[in-house]
Amino acid sequence: MIKMKRILVKETIGRKEEKVMLCGWIHNIKKFKSFAFVYLRDRSGVMQMILDDMDMLEKIKLEASVKVTGTLKVNEKAPGGVELAVEELEVVGEAKYDLLPFSINGRDIQASLEKQLDYRTMSLRRMDRRAVFKVQQEIVEAYRAFLIGEGFSEIHTPKIIGAETEGGSDVFMLDYFGKRTFMAQSPQFYKQMMVGAGFERVFEIGAAYRAEPHSTWRHLNEYMSLDLEMGFIESEEDIMDLEERLIGFIMDHLKEKCSSELKLMKVELPKMVKIPRISLTEAQDILLKEFGKKSPVGNIDADGEKLFAKYVKDKYDSDFVFLTKYPASKRPVYTMPDPELEGMTKSFDLIFKGLEITTGGQRIHDYDMLVDNMVKFGAKPESFDFYLESFKYGMPPHGGLAIGLERITMMILGLDNIRKATLLPRDLNRVTP
Template sequence: MERVYVKEIDFLNGKKTTDRILVKGWIHKIYDVGQISFIQLRDKTGILQLVVDKKLREGLRIEMAIEAMGEVALNQKAPKGIELHVKELKVIGKAYYDVLPFSINNGEVKAHLETQLNHRSISLRSPKIRAPFKVQEEIVEAFSVFLKSQGFSEIHTPKIIASGTEGGSEMFTVNYFETRAFLAQSPQFYKQMMVGAGFERVFEVGHAYRAELHNTWRHLNEYVSLDVEMGFIESEDALMDLEEAFIKFLFQHLEKTCKEELKLYGVELNIINKIPRIPLLEAQKLLLDECGKKSPVGNIDAEGEVLLSKYIKEKYDSDFVFLTKYPASKRPVYTMADGDLEGMTKSFDLIYKGLEVTTGGQRIHDYEELKENMIKFGLRPEDFDFYLEGFKYGMPPHGGFAIGLERITMKILNLDNIRQASLLPRDLKRITP
């Protein structure tokens, strides 16, 4: 007999049936009442109440994996008004623990986050703790569907590389057959190369690595990056237009596919209209005038992001704001200068509920200009011949952006810590499990 998932049983729409069905999952809870027991079976799609005779109940304990066959019946007191009257039950995964590390069947897991992460395969059994990863799955799906509808091609680029894409010391080194190599900070060079190779519009979902000495609620050393690069653009506004359209599409998609997960976190997604676009210098002045907050040179800090988002929410009723026109000194070597503003670039960040979730901008596409900029940054162009080659043969104006998957998941669900949005997080102190 073919297995039926809990969510599929909901589609019976309250109709009683005498047909027997087979379900499989873990024992979530057990309630003994006289000669029968009510067992909550949990699978990846939800929870179903089983009504089990005392004889079938013997030897069962929480978190055992079981399969049960029976008939569906209506019961308003059961979860979603449906239960299964079990005729046959079999243990297919024994449980050998003395005591669970923490309770996972009472809605909220009370254990400290570090304890949850130490026992990740257990904590993820909690429907609420696992919910962010259903949301992540659908973010990636929406990203792919939307960009393909806009003529983008999906690519997969190397994560072991010969040189850094953004410079600096924040790179993990790898011994690659006695040659020093690095883990990629981003696919930046490669996605630009693919634009010039004729793909024109590309995207990638892949891991990125940052050897940053941060141990905060917002940082990971390994994360998933949603990358976009688009050729034949007029300006960075085309990139912001694209991301704005994607976010609208994403929220509509999540409302359709993640109703239960959003409900678990009490989230209602706001309709996305036009996202405000504010030059960095203007944002810094606004923070100083409105909040008395002085910003660091060429940027705004974490506190500034929060204060600015609060102001934007009150004034524009938007959870998002694009910060534009960053100084060249704070942007990577490939960033296009803004001809109208001395020392500034055609770049942007997207701030969402007080946190930067995207960095992007137009790139330098002229070979000689890019070489000259590399020299200004203290780099040797000959070390980047593999990257520069395509620029010799007619590179179109282009640009792109990258969205941090864990960060946007965290902010959509209003999570407290980015590790809650990472399946198996890697941070300054954690490399297992």
């Protein structure tokens, strides 16, 4: 085959008669008597090609990867307004299956989600499946760009840790050269420590591990956590202010960068308005009064979150709501108590269309207060020396938050299962592929 620079399908748009080389997979074949329409799919789109060499046609199979040269022809009926008259076609990656696990080129995949995940590399060959991850990538890109603009530093902290960060028993244990260690449930301690180490403002895009032995539409056992932490704040309101601007920034970014993906998935981005901030107690009262819905002590259950989201949508026209001032008993040991509300904390969740996508708040920065709180929580301060040490040397007032990347992706795209927003999910039953 002659040497040419490969171009992408999307780069053929607007071209006239011209010799080009394309690479990709055989997406579809429509045979006629003396020629065939063969559709080539690359990462950018699908191209209609005309093949009149019937011997060549014999050699190709759906989903084989090929390199093709030919001449572009304007054809208004072809998708993209242009088609390719094939001159040479080389199979560079052979298809060696008896039967495809499911059809790639139909209107949708006719298989269960589990089967689609079993054959993840096949289901992702569909553009509408990969589009999810384009949007996810741009969420991350916007998150990073926004925070760098706000003076944050990106950090990478270890996931093998000597002590649990979030408490509870839901932690994976790892044998580290004979030492009992854990997989980090979050970078919580480290991001706080790095604020105190002089970075002042840090963020991390990294894996978090929760050994929760359940399998639901909204939980993963390994997920990507978008974490941030910020020093020299006045209160948790500063963190909510920051997140409000961040979410607006992400939506604007997606509008600009993902219009074709959003169109393909028929997704409308949420309209951004001032996000209401409502205390947990007030929200519980509203749920009881408006919907006759009782809430568990110090919390709102999943159904309550949905009902409350509806109430907020109706009243404030907002898809988002901050629930604030959770009781200390329901928040981790490092959460700053609210001096004006006995038993409550300077914490918040962000609820997006009825699902919690963020937990955040102000943290305790005083060494003695933190040690006392650990004792109160029944934790042994001496197990957390590596963390507490930082608090002896002028830790500034600080706070932060974490956003579950797969959750925010799922909710923006209106997906009904978090696995659809995860490239290779890990759950109770799945460690492969």
